[in-house]
Amino acid sequence: MCFKGKFIKMKIILLSVGKINDAAYCNLINAYAKRLVHYIPFEMEIVPDIKNTKNLSEKDQQIFEGNQLLKTLQPNDYVVLLDEKGKQFSSPEFARFIEKKGLMGLKRLVFVVGGPYGFSEEVYGRANEKVSLSKMTFTHEMVRLVFIEQLYRAMTILNNEPYHHE
Numbered sequence: 741m742c743f744k745g746k747f748i749k750m751k752i753i754l755l756s757v758g759k760i761n762d763a764a765y766c767n768l769i770n771a772y773a774k775r776l777v778h779y780i781p782f783e784m785e786i787v788p789d790i791k792n793t794k795n796l797s798e799k800d801q802q803i804f805e806g807n808q809l810l811k812t813l814q815p816n817d818y819v820v821l822l823d824e825k826g827k828q829f830s831s832p833e834f835a836r837f838i839e840k841k842g843l844m845g846l847k848r849l850v851f852v853v854g855g856p857y858g859f860s861e862e863v864y865g866r867a868n869e870k871v872s873l874s875k876m877t878f879t880h881e882m883v884r885l886v887f888i889e890q891l892y893r894a895m896t897i898l899n900n901e902p903y904h905h906e
Contacts, residue, residue, distance in 0.1 A: 750846045751781040752838075752891065755812055756884060757805050757855040758789030765881040772888040779895035780842075784884075787812055789855060798857040806860030809852060817850045819867045821859060822883055826870030831904055835894035837871075853883050 760766050769784075776782040787808040790801055813819060818841065820826075829837060841849050851871070854863070873886050896903035 750842050751783065751848050752776075753782075753817075753848060753850045754784045754853070754884065754887060755787070755809060755850050756784070756853040756880065757787055757809065758880065759786050760881050760884065762881055765885055769885055769888055772885075772892045775892050776888070776895065779892075779899065782891070785812060799860075801855065802857050802860040803862070805855040806863040809854075809859075809863055810866060813850060813866065814848060817848045818844075818846045819869075820849065820851050821863070821867045821870045822851055822853050822873060822887060823859065823870040824872050824875070824877065826872035828872045828874070831890060831893050832897055832906070834871075834890055835897035838891070838894045839898055851887060853880055853887070856880070 760769070773782060773784060787805070790796065790804055796804070838849075852859075852863070852867075859867075873883060873890070878886065893904050
């Protein structure tokens with residue numbers, strides 16, 4: 741891929757807990773995913789959410805989901821948690837963030853959406869960075885949609901295309 745004359749070969753992965761059941765969200769997310777592959781290798785990976793959580797504490801659920809997420813990661817993955825405590829960016833700043841990661845020679849840049857109770861300590865320990873999409877709380881479906889739209893917006897910014905307006 742070429743951003744501003746620089747070749748970037750990394751793959752971006754959106755790793756999430758649980759599938760989306762709402763068709764409207766699925767359609768929008770898939771529409772942006774189709775647009776993204778024109779710019780950069782992109783893939784969405786899902787780890788199953790836990791069934792029958794009545795007997796599990798929030799911490800146990802975090803640990804179980806965390807273990808599922810950690811099993812999915814590769815040793816050299818650069819892991820960015822989508823977390824309310826993370827760094828916030830404007831859209832142009834996020835575009836530069838993506839560009840810098842690509843110039844680092846990363847093979848896989850993995851953004852992670854946790855389960856309903858957030859991430860386990862083990863997942864926090866594995867993460868390289870945290871990014872916040874907002875100080876507000878969103879549903880997991882909304883986080884995926886907002887993230888993928890912002891990633892698409894970043895690609896258009898980096899390629900000087902007219903999607904983003906300032």
